[in-house]
Amino acid sequence: MNITAWFYFPARLAWRQLIFDRTKLIAATCGVLFACMLVFMQLGFRDSLYASAASAPIKLNGDLFLVHKQSEAMWRSIPFKRSELMRALGNPAVAEVYSLYLALAPFKNIETQVKRTLMVYGFDPDSMIFDIEDIQNKRIELRLKDTVLFDEYSRPEFGPVRPLLEAGRNGTEINDYKVIITGLFRLGISFAADGNVVTSDLNFMRIFPERSLSNIDVGVIRLHPGSSAKQTQAELSGQLNEFVNILTYEELLQHEKDYWANMAPIGFIFGFGTVMGLVVGLVIVYQILFTDITNHRNEFATLKAMGYEHGYFIRVVFASAFFLALLGFIPGYVLSVGLYHLAESQIFMPMPMTFSKVITVFTFILSMCAMAGFLAIHKLKAANPADMF
Amino acid sequence: MSAVINVHDLNFSFGSGALTQPVLKNVTISIYKGEIVLMTGPSGSGKTTFLTIIGGLRQAYHGSVVVLDQQLINSNEQVKVKVRQQIGYIFQQHNLLKSLTALQNVCMTLEMQNSMTEQQRLDRAAEMLRAVGLGDRLNYKPDQLSAGQRQRVSIARALVGRPQIVLADEPTASLDKQSGHEAVAILKRLAKESQTTILLVTHDYRILDIADRVVELEDGVIKNA
Numbered sequence: 001m002n003i004t005a006w007f008y009f010p011a012r013l014a015w016r017q018l019i020f021d022r023t024k025l026i027a028a029t030c031g032v033l034f035a036c037m038l039v040f041m042q043l044g045f046r047d048s049l050y051a052s053a054a055s056a057p058i059k060l061n062g063d064l065f066l067v068h069k070q071s072e073a074m075w076r077s078i079p080f081k082r083s084e085l086m087r088a089l090g091n092p093a094v095a096e097v098y099s100l101y102l103a104l105a106p107f108k109n110i111e112t113q114v115k116r117t118l119m120v121y122g123f124d125p126d127s128m129i130f131d132i133e134d135i136q137n138k139r140i141e142l143r144l145k146d147t148v149l150f151d152e153y154s155r156p157e158f159g160p161v162r163p164l165l166e167a168g169r170n171g172t173e174i175n176d177y178k179v180i181i182t183g184l185f186r187l188g189i190s191f192a193a194d195g196n197v198v199t200s201d202l203n204f205m206r207i208f209p210e211r212s213l214s215n216i217d218v219g220v221i222r223l224h225p226g227s228s229a230k231q232t233q234a235e236l237s238g239q240l241n242e243f244v245n246i247l248t249y250e251e252l253l254q255h256e257k258d259y260w261a262n263m264a265p266i267g268f269i270f271g272f273g274t275v276m277g278l279v280v281g282l283v284i285v286y287q288i289l290f291t292d293i294t295n296h297r298n299e300f301a302t303l304k305a306m307g308y309e310h311g312y313f314i315r316v317v318f319a320s321a322f323f324l325a326l327l328g329f330i331p332g333y334v335l336s337v338g339l340y341h342l343a344e345s346q347i348f349m350p351m352p353m354t355f356s357k358v359i360t361v362f363t364f365i366l367s368m369c370a371m372a373g374f375l376a377i378h379k380l381k382a383a384n385p386a387d388m389f
Numbered sequence: 390m391s392a393v394i395n396v397h398d399l400n401f402s403f404g405s406g407a408l409t410q411p412v413l414k415n416v417t418i419s420i421y422k423g424e425i426v427l428m429t430g431p432s433g434s435g436k437t438t439f440l441t442i443i444g445g446l447r448q449a450y451h452g453s454v455v456v457l458d459q460q461l462i463n464s465n466e467q468v469k470v471k472v473r474q475q476i477g478y479i480f481q482q483h484n485l486l487k488s489l490t491a492l493q494n495v496c497m498t499l500e501m502q503n504s505m506t507e508q509q510r511l512d513r514a515a516e517m518l519r520a521v522g523l524g525d526r527l528n529y530k531p532d533q534l535s536a537g538q539r540q541r542v543s544i545a546r547a548l549v550g551r552p553q554i555v556l557a558d559e560p561t562a563s564l565d566k567q568s569g570h571e572a573v574a575i576l577k578r579l580a581k582e583s584q585t586t587i588l589l590v591t592h593d594y595r596i597l598d599i600a601d602r603v604v605e606l607e608d609g610v611i612k613n614a
Contacts, residue, residue, distance in 0.1 A: 013497075017486075017488045019488075020488030302478075303486075303497065304446075308501065310466075386446045
């Protein structure tokens with residue numbers, strides 16, 4: 001038996017039977033489409049959450065990073081002594097070290113005076129700690145007293161900062177301390193902070209008088225060109241106190257993502273939503289296939305009497321499942337792209353439709369339909385020609 | 390003449406134990422190549438059961454049933470599938486696939502034959518439909534056809550694979566006198582052209598005239614073999 005006959009004929013019969021009853025086909029397609037969109041949205045939000053969690057560290061300009069062992073994530077870090085970072089300079093591979101100070105603080109909306117919490121980053125303006133041009137270009141201004149830069153990608157609740165700056169209204173308060181916004185940059189928000197502000201380390205201490213320069217949140221280490229980050233990491237872990245974690249750039253990103261994936265229940269919530277979407281889709285597709293077999297029982301029995309083997313009907317059922325997966329996935333994908341754009345414009349979270357996500361969701365939907373087909377084929381036994389005639 | 394169907398001492402019953410209900414008792418009959426045999430008898434006499442055993446649709450355990458040189462008693466699924474593929478079946482209801490056109494329905498018989506191209510299948514099916522007088526209805530779906538036309542499509546479907554045997558189970562039951570007679574007349578003409586053996590179960594006495602031989606089954610016993 002050649003492969004065309006083996007798959008093409010049952011697939012063609014499945015297709016002809018599917019398109020014969022348009023109403024039912026539309027209902028079935030909607031079921032798959034629904035499941036498809038649910039999974040796309042859940043995965044989209046989850047990935048967006050992980051991506052935004054790493055939005056700040058991904059722009060950090062360093063080879064190794066020191067954080068306190070007790071820090072769950074950067075946004076709720078435990079400060080440690082700057083002297084620990086300085087000790088890293090003892091390693092010959094280390095070229096320079098810089099301190100990064102972090103704190104959440106209320107920011108007063110210039111227009112409405114309403115206060116909302118954002119993230120404040122403090123560092124030596126000459127350190128080029130952030131790989132963002134707008135910040136590096138403003139390093140002279142940042143050295144002045146009480147100056148800050150504001151993240152344009154912050155939520156709109158902080159006020160229309162760009163037009164306000166253009167109109168010359170640049171004064172506001174952070175942590176009840178008067179500051180002047182001297183410029184804008186673009187970083188992006190996360191689940192932890194609705195907005196970002198960067199300032200110099202000295203200004204940071206003015207805004208947060210209870211903090212001191214000798215207690216830092218993240219230590220940024222740059223190595224001499226040609227040095228191995230992995231090897232230096234291993235050497236430093238023997239030289240530094242054990243209360244600091246030494247992370248490579250990739251490990252830092254993973255550390256931030258892992259917080260949301262594992263420590264916070266949010267990763268679980270989205271995973272659960274994905275599974276629920278697939279279960280609902282599974283039940284719908286199973287119902288459709290099951291009633292389809294019941295309705296075609298007589299026809300299948302006829303074909304069996306003509307000499308068609310049992311395997312042929314199994315292929316018909318799986319082909320139907322495959323077509324439903326495909327028919328539901330395509331509009332589901334198109335609508336999800338639309339919803340991703342909507343989400344990006346409404347909640348200012350990055351929601352990229354990546355190729356790997358498309359493949360992942362399609363695999364999920366295909367497995368869901370295959371599973372439904374697998375559950376439905378036992379009904380084929382009812383198509384026994386001897387009982388029919 | 391060689392017998393294409395050779396049944397000897399076939400016994401068959403439904404149920405088991407105290408509830409055993411014998412349906413066929415010591416049935417012995419031989420049907421030869423090219424013969425048209427009508428089997429009549431009151432309902433419940435076991436006609437359809439007999440037909441489903443011959444057609445490899447129902448498993449029998451006692452006696453001997455040799456169809457096209459294959460023993461069907463205690464046979465496995467492969468043997469039965471092989472026999473089914475060489476038999477054309479015409480059912481009481483037309484049993485056409487309602488989502489397929491007349492042409493596609495007839496092609497279903499040929500799709501089991503890998504040696505043909507798709508075009509050959511379509512040509513042969515169309516030719517067969519023209520032979521049953523439906524050349525202008527090739528692309529009609531079953532619910533766009535009359536009862537008589539549907540039964541003619543199912544005759545075309547049964548014959549298009551050039552089977553050695555055609556089994557027909559009350560093919561005129563759902564038809565009026567004229568279309569019923571037309572249908573069996575077409576069946577007879579095409580069968581005679583290709584030397585096909587026909588075993589037709591019916592209690593429609595209006596069509597007895599097409600038979601070479603009439604056998605009567607009553608309470609599972611053949612009265613005049």
